[in-house]
Amino acid sequence: MHPRPRLGELGLGTGKKARLHRILHDHGLCNGTAFFLPYDQGLEHGPRDFFANPGAADPRYIVQLAIEGGFNGIVLQVGLAEKFYWDYAGEVPLVLKLNGKTEIPSDAEALSPVHATVEDAVRLGADAVGYTLYVGTPVQDKDFEQYRKVRADAHRLGMPLIVWAYPRGSAIEAKGGRDSFYAVDYAARTAAELGADVVKVNYPHPEKTEGVPVNYAGQFSVQEAMDSVVRSAGRTLLLVSGGGRAGDEAMLDKARSAMEAGATGLIFGRNVWQRERAESLRFVSALRDILAKHPSE
Amino acid sequence: MHPRPRLGELGLGTGKKARLHRILHDHGLCNGTAFFLPYDQGLEHGPRDFFANPGAADPRYIVQLAIEGGFNGIVLQVGLAEKFYWDYAGEVPLVLKLNGKTEIPSDAEALSPVHATVEDAVRLGADAVGYTLYVGTPVQDKDFEQYRKVRADAHRLGMPLIVWAYPRGSAIEAKGGRDSFYAVDYAARTAAELGADVVKVNYPHPEKTEGVPVNYAGQFSVQEAMDSVVRSAGRTLLLVSGGGRAGDEAMLDKARSAMEAGATGLIFGRNVWQRERAESLRFVSALRDILAKHPSE
């Protein structure tokens, strides 16, 4: 297991340190771990994600769930943040997602266009911003150009930057796919190289070896892969994404394995709110039990 | 039926609230509903839209119709607003449409280029601006980039932002088409996620299921679809578009169904002015009767 990096050794300026401290030590379990509730699926996938639990279409339902479930933060796009966060401002930290896209056009040249700014985040009292970087996309020049401005603004305004590091596009699909060990490991490192404070990755699948570089074509256990991904993130705090809805036990295993490897926390959306409310809270409680075993400074 | 959002709970700044209040409570039925007369078809479709009623080619005719018909606002592009609105300034609110395009080139990679600014709107005394977002277009990066600037300027200047949320482009045509329930529902949600104050959508067609995601492939009544679309818009006020000329009874049904679902109002152009003036006013009167039954705060 990789030692979890301490907040004091991340090279952060005052504003970033203050805000990350608020997220990690004043909310959730207040033990240095993080548990975020992402709610950008209405843009990324459309309202179809709410059919399993129609109440979840209402942002109020979700913010209340984040508060009651004891999350460290909720992730919203600017429209919902402006129209729904005011009622609960200060009760749960806000992560403003600065880019996003619909699922309608092809992902072959994936790009998540920016539609909000770090200044919007400051204005709305957010404690972090989120940016989706499509690692390996054929249009990485556009992606990096957008990202550069976000990174610079986040630095200038002392706003922690969480990077959704998602391998995407035709090129990575031809080299093992978006969730191969190679892809996820590379994505974590890319976020670290480019200056993310926190990186969100999907769980790596070391068994997907077709087309990956030779180093990744060997036999790796899931835990070895996860360990490597955390190591690749270095001093960039790592969050594991829940992804689409799956069985609870599988999700809890994933969470345990990630925390064992040195992840700082979890970011689970659909697995949390695509079910009835009481069930959501029970599942959240089980995940919190895991986080409680991995306190960090 | 979804409860219609009240003006006071929309998270609006002072300027946006003042201007929306003026539109919704000082004009039209003054009961919190909205009835807009859009007049951007001369650019979008060309003068062919005026052949059915040649008088409608003259912007003066249209502005006078908007005043006499008791509309809450008239939608103009900057050229017509500069050259024709002065005579009637203050008599009916102006919505300045900031982007638009001709129908000549292909819609496969649809984009509605910006040709006017929020500052133009302020200068011309407009009470709102309009922006066409082609939801799902393959060039959504360009669309979002344009939109971001409009949204930021509208926020800065306190100008309500009405988004024409139109699914368009080759990708959505391959996934059920531009007016499927999936497409319209997604469009409403996209506008809300991206920070529109008001969204204009076309009426959803739940029977168009070929190519749509599985959740939308079931059997839905027209009213169920409309309810869902209003729910997806959340605290973004929803307007239903009339679209091309159709039978009056069908249009009145559409209007009733939308208002039942919780829409804030209607935006009907060709169905209003592609007929002789007295007939236009009779039809407008019938629509106002419907709006009168759905007052809002």
Next chain:
Amino acid sequence: MHPRPRLGELGLGTGKKARLHRILHDHGLCNGTAFFLPYDQGLEHGPRDFFANPGAADPRYIVQLAIEGGFNGIVLQVGLAEKFYWDYAGEVPLVLKLNGKTEIPSDAEALSPVHATVEDAVRLGADAVGYTLYVGTPVQDKDFEQYRKVRADAHRLGMPLIVWAYPRGSAIEAKGGRDSFYAVDYAARTAAELGADVVKVNYPHPEKTEGVPVNYAGQFSVQEAMDSVVRSAGRTLLLVSGGGRAGDEAMLDKARSAMEAGATGLIFGRNVWQRERAESLRFVSALRDILAKHPSE
């Protein structure tokens, strides 16, 4: 016949009104009509346009012709304006053309790139600026973006904006061609919608109906088409372009028909200067006789 719009009802700011007044009432026939001499063909077609009358390759020859012929203005690109207009500054109004292109590359995705600014026009003492808008081009997003800046600068600096509204590109060629009634009518309207003060169009050909929308596929006389185009321009003053060299009687008919329809004037280049000087002046004189019959306020 459409009543010719009066200068006082065009919604113009002070600077634009002062400059248009100077062009329309202090030069040419001083009767509110306009007769412009365009001289951008050296860029648009190259020196081949001067082979019929080699003297016309010299900008001095042309400016002198404009003065002696009693034109309301001469149209130049920035290079010729800087190097040749000084000698005659104030004797004939200058229209600075802000964009242009060579005829060498394909017109399938036509765009006329901007190479001068409204500030250049102010500096050179111009009384108007010209912009070529390729209505319906597949790259209309680039065209509108360029145009937006020109329009905004022209507004800010009180400089009248003359739009060369030219249907162009592969899409319009597939829908009846660049000089169909549909294309020219749409072009006039587009310029009006986008805020042109003056629009220059080619003469419409109602007999070209292959591929045009159904409304334009009927039988229209040339005069009906011209009337419609003027109506589509609304309060945007309309100039009819001479186009390539043709027979004098045909040109005079064209001019008469346009003025009857309510056009404000003519903009004839090659038909004027692609002949020996005395002949040019005789032809100009015949055109002035037509304009003299259509005074305007």
Next chain:
Amino acid sequence: MHPRPRLGELGLGTGKKARLHRILHDHGLCNGTAFFLPYDQGLEHGPRDFFANPGAADPRYIVQLAIEGGFNGIVLQVGLAEKFYWDYAGEVPLVLKLNGKTEIPSDAEALSPVHATVEDAVRLGADAVGYTLYVGTPVQDKDFEQYRKVRADAHRLGMPLIVWAYPRGSAIEAKGGRDSFYAVDYAARTAAELGADVVKVNYPHPEKTEGVPVNYAGQFSVQEAMDSVVRSAGRTLLLVSGGGRAGDEAMLDKARSAMEAGATGLIFGRNVWQRERAESLRFVSALRDILAKHPSE
């Protein structure tokens, strides 16, 4: 023969006139003619151009040759200007070339990207700037956009602008090729229309008529073609380029013909320095004899 334009009638501002005067009357033959030594081939063609005379790879060798040969100016890219011109600053005027490219990628959509600014030229004490315009390239919109900024900056800072007017790209290749009479004549005119103070062209080949417009398909002598090109440049001073290495007599004929036609001077690089030093100076001396016969004000 076309009368060579006098410096006083070129419509120049003070800074441009001062600098051009310094080039034309204080250096070289001090008789109003110009003889430039271009040295951008290391970028345009790579070091292979120096294999014939390896000493020429050293910029010091070239600057010394320019001084000893009595040139009116030397043309350098910013890197060589910064690192080698200091030693000789003031001894020979510097023309800073602002754009350039390698020969490696295809020329089908030729564009010469800008990599230095007019302000760099001012800082380095240059007396003119150079810009390559690829007349007729399919990406002329990008080219004109770059050029517009250069022209505006050159105007603002009083820096003479020399345009390398080079027909290039797939479109001109299909219409007679880059050095047809049509292409070169058009290129000269384009530079004049767009505001160049000086234009550099290649020698026209009137015998290349395949694919050219009908006006250029006739029989023209080389001198007639050259005369026409100078006429097309108007008040933009014309320089004839040496091009690739050729026989000395052919080059001297070319120079004589150009000066007879009214050119202001020559810009010869490879023909000068792709030979041993003493030979270079002998050839330069012969060219100077020609220039001496064509003094200008």
Next chain:
Amino acid sequence: MHPRPRLGELGLGTGKKARLHRILHDHGLCNGTAFFLPYDQGLEHGPRDFFANPGAADPRYIVQLAIEGGFNGIVLQVGLAEKFYWDYAGEVPLVLKLNGKTEIPSDAEALSPVHATVEDAVRLGADAVGYTLYVGTPVQDKDFEQYRKVRADAHRLGMPLIVWAYPRGSAIEAKGGRDSFYAVDYAARTAAELGADVVKVNYPHPEKTEGVPVNYAGQFSVQEAMDSVVRSAGRTLLLVSGGGRAGDEAMLDKARSAMEAGATGLIFGRNVWQRERAESLRFVSALRDILAKHPSE
């Protein structure tokens, strides 16, 4: 052998000279040679480069190696520089790499997007910045545009600019490949023409002659090629890159040959740290012995 250029004759401003002096004379052998440790492979190739020596995945390991090995500088991307350099700031000079990319998408239209700025380098106490220029890429216009801004900022802030001059893209692959003598020689010259202070090149392979221009198709020894490359760089200091892992003797030969030719130093990454630490230091020591024999002013 080409005389190594002295620091005093490079045309440098004060800031650039101060920082280069610090790198060349206050660190490493303090004899005017340079030995850099590049560590951008985590972004360029992903974590697979660390499988041979997993400890090398940790930036601390690498910085400590640079200090202990007596390097003149370490090259980092902004993320690692922000989070890991603070602990060792001042102990070894930092070169901040301003652009980079993943290996995932195709290199046919290679571009290394900028994601950090010269101001970031100043803020982090760096003594130089690095920029990868893909010489000959079909998108050289984008590359030069990025580069121009970096060069201008580096000039303004007195920051030495090291250019990774890498032939790349489909065009050069068709003309002899990225490491032919032609390609490397051209790359060195391009960096010099464009104003690099230092250029990093790969070792040329004169035996790769298929598709190269005729001048390079002859028989050249490796040393002749290297001599030529150094001559092409002129007053731009030249560093030879180690490239992928190869045999030690081959690498030492390469280093000797480069220094004989007049190179200023070496930049070796994978050959240094893709092995156990003690071995790394032994190899570094052998390379330092070579550098010690080539002191420079």
